[in-house]
Structures are given as structure tokens and as C-alpha cells.
Amino acid sequence: MSEIFSPVRLTEARPAPVAGEGAGVRALLIGVAITFLALFLVLPLAAVFVQALSHGVSAYLDAFREPDALSAIRLTLTVAAIAVPFNLVFGVAASWAIAKFEFPGKTFLITLIDLPFSVSPVVSGLIYVLLFGSQGLFGGWLQAHNIQILFALPGIVLATIFVTFPFVARELIPLMQEQGSSEEEAALTLGAPGFHAFLTVTLPNIRWGLLYSVLLCNARAMGEFGAVSVVSGHIRGLTNTMPLHVEILYNEYNFVAAFAVASLLAALALVTLVVKSVLEWRFSDELAAGRKH
């Protein structure tokens, strides 16, 4: 019986496509796209590692024996360790309020949350200088009470929080809106306490979206340059983050060390891209960004 059905080759019966580019045009366009991306995107990335290793592995490793480099790495990790959890908690709270409840002015609120994305990094730093600087709004008061915000850790953390502010919220809001609240309502009517329902119902539903957005938020937090450069004061060994340390080394013509520190940041970017892509391939239906961007 089965022989009667199985040998039928459907591919032979399918007509040739009536619309589409010819093989030549196709190859040309693929060639143009790949050449452009290779020249414009991949080459700069490769250049970072090539330059970093241009004087051998020991010269590369020497860059990390510098106490200033180590303190820059420590500061970058500290800033990310404060800014990312802050934005994580904010993002979850904002998307809970916005996605699970109906109230007027919601679109406006989302626009305000998105605002930091459309502000230049330098302006993001500037606004904190205008607030906390010596001639700023609170400058006099801070000086009188001997509180240091600008050119110190708090300023760097604030500027970093500002530039990464929308990351988590903007991923979770559409995701939670799409999932609706019927599952949470069911949990509550079955007697689960509110926070318990959040932990056991909402959190598992948004876990991949949460991981995805935290990943991107962290990459930006560790790599932020413009905003942090304005508020940090560039004090070596004290307020220099890794990107700022790269700048100083580069301007001192210490290229090997500059590219060595930069290679750590580039590696972070690569890991971020790989994990992000894996999440998009495997869990695209549990992410908002996988479909919309």
C-alpha cells in the first residue's frame, strides 16, 4: 500500500516561481550586503583583537597588571551591579502597572519612559551636571553638606541608570500586555496571595524576556561612554570606568593597552550578541523584541 503513496515527488510538480529576482541579481545583492557588513561591522570588531594582540600575548596581559586598569574594571562592575538591578526592579514595576491595569495617560507614560533613548549621551550627562554641579540647582546645598555626587560613584551610577532606563520596561510592557492577566486572575481566585501569584505565574511567563532585556541593559551599562564621560571627572584610578580608561590610554598613544581593555568590552559585546541571538532563535514566542524590532 505504502509504495503507492510514498514515491510521489511533490517538488517536481511544483511550478517555477513566477516572482523573484534572477540568480544573478540575487548573488549580486547577497554579495553587496555581505561585503558591506564585513567592511563596516566585522572589520572594526576584528581590528580590536588584532591591535590588542599586535605586540604579543605578554604585552596584552601587561595591560591588566596596571592598577588603574584593574580599578577601572572594578568600577565598571560596581556601576553595572547597581544600575542593572535598579532598572530591573523599575522595569518589572512599570510593566506590572502599565500592562496589567487600565488607566488614562498610559501612552504618555510609556513615551516618558522611552525618553532617555532619544537623548544624546552627552546631554544625559549634562543634565546631572546642571543638577548637581557647583553652579547647578543643588550644587550649593551639596557643597554645604559635603556630599559628593558629581565626579564620584553616585554621579556615574545615576548617568548610567538614565541611559539604560527604558531597556527592561520596553521589553516587558508589550510582552505582559500580550500575555494578558487571566492566568494571574485564576491564581488569585484560587486563593493565591498576590505576591505569590506574581512569583509563580507572572515571573515564569516573562523569564526569557527578563533575561533578554537585562542582558542588553548590562551591555549598555558597562559600555556607556558619553554620559559617564561628562559626570566622571576622569580621575585616574578613582572615577574612570573601562570605556573612559580606553579613551585615556588611546589619547596617550598607548594603543596596545587601549585595545587590550577595549577587547574585554568587545568580548562582552560578542557574548551579549550570541546569547541574545540564541534567545531570539529558541524563545522568539516568549519575547516581545523577537517579533517587533
Added chain:
Amino acid sequence: MASTLAPADAGASPRPAWRFRRPSVLPGFGLSFGYTLACLGLVVLLPLAALVARASGLGFSGIWDVATDPRVASALKLSFGVSLLAALVASVFGFIVAWVLTRYTFPGRKIVDAAVDLPFALPTAVAGIALASLYAPDGLIGAPLDRLGIQVAYTPLGVFVAMTFVGLPFAVRTVQPLIAEIDKEIEEASATLGATRRATLLKVVLPPLIPAVLTGFALAFARGVGEYGSVIFIAGNLPYVSEIAPLLIVIKLSEFDYGGAAAIATIMLGISFLTLLAINLIQAWSRKRFGYV
């Protein structure tokens, strides 16, 4: 007794009291909404208000004086002019890349697709020093161009390269999902009715993609105008020649000219605001004309 009946009474009353939010069984609105507003207010709105306060202190004439200062005017002209050009080039190549990635299959397509996000993930300072070293007169790309008499690094052309780099992902990612959604049957109908491939592309495929292309262009433009880290290393920052507006803000701040910095920032924010407005108008028009954004 009366208390248990109270909710029913409220529902039956002819004019229910106005509520800010629609009733829901889910808990935590007050907490999450309040926390969202507090974070938004303290981190985003208060610092931005400091900028608005400083700028309004200068008044329109004060801002105009700063904007017409020859050095500031040439920096603004460079930032806006070059980022327009860069957005244009990013849109053209972005379209080709998006088309190739959605329409054709070739080995490594998924990796190429992931690589498009590289400028998002790579810290701007890292991209900046990598581009500067590649396009410097002794760099891998800069040396052959130098022999042809083209100097890229430390000229406006270098600014253009860096802005195209950061703008590219916006151009690709706004168009890509729409190309994926094109109904192939429409193209086939057009082809079977006798249209050439060229006519089908120009009259059937491209028109519905125009709004997305324009949105991607506007996003790439806005990003280019505000970009700092990836530009300053390759630009060389010669006043009147290759000095961008965000750098001038940093210079004004280092001279403690808070007013001048705030004025330039206000002009940049004003133009970004107009760009955002343009994006919204494009999307409103698209929704009316094509029924989607």
C-alpha cells in the same frame, strides 16, 4: 451585613464614582504605579527639568546668541548635515541588507543577521578607536584610500563613517519585519498579469515599505546627531572642520560654561523632538494609507 453588600450597592448606584483606573482583581497597582512615577520623576524628569530651567534662564535670545557663534554654528551644521547623509547611506544599504536577509537563503544567514546588531552591542568608545585605527592614514582601509588621495580619519568623512556605523542597525531592523510580512501572492499576481520584475518592485513591493524606510532613516539620523563615543576618535575634532556638537557641549562644560552647554543641548533636543514628531507623523500617515505602521 451592610458592609458585605457595599460593593453591590456601589455597582447599582446610578452614577458610579470616577476612578483613575478600571477595577481589577490584581493587586499591587498603587505600589507599582507609585514606584514607577517616583523613579521616572527622580531619574528622568527632574534632571531634564534642570536643563529646561537653565535654558529658559538664558531666554530665546541667549540661546540664539550661542547658536550663531561661528564655532557652534559650524559644529551644529556638521552634526546635522553629516548625520543626514549617513542616515541616507545607512538606509540604502540597510534596505539591501534587510532584503537579502529576509528574502534569500544562503549559508551563514543567521550569523549575518545577528551581526547587524553589533553597533548596538559594541561600546561606542571601542567602536570609535577601532574605526579610527582602521581609517587612519596608516590603517588597513585608510592606507589604500590615502594613496588615492582620500583622507577619511580626522575629516568630516570620518564623522560620516562613524555615524553610518551606528545608524545601520536602525535602518535594517525597522524595514526587516515589514519585508517579511509582504504577501508573496501580490507579487505573483503582479507578475502573472504581465508586469516586469522591475515594475512589480517599484509599484507593488516598495510603496508599502516607504514608511518603514523613513522611520529607519529618522532613527538613524537622530542617533547620528547625538552620537559621541564612536565619532570623537575618528573625527580629529578640529574646530570649524570636524568638531561635532556633542563634543562642544563637553568642551563648554570643561570651561564651566554651563549656560553655553545647556543652550547647545536645548537646540539638539529641539531638533531630536522634531525628528520624533516626524516619525510619529509618518506612522500616523502609514496607518491611514496602508493600515499598519
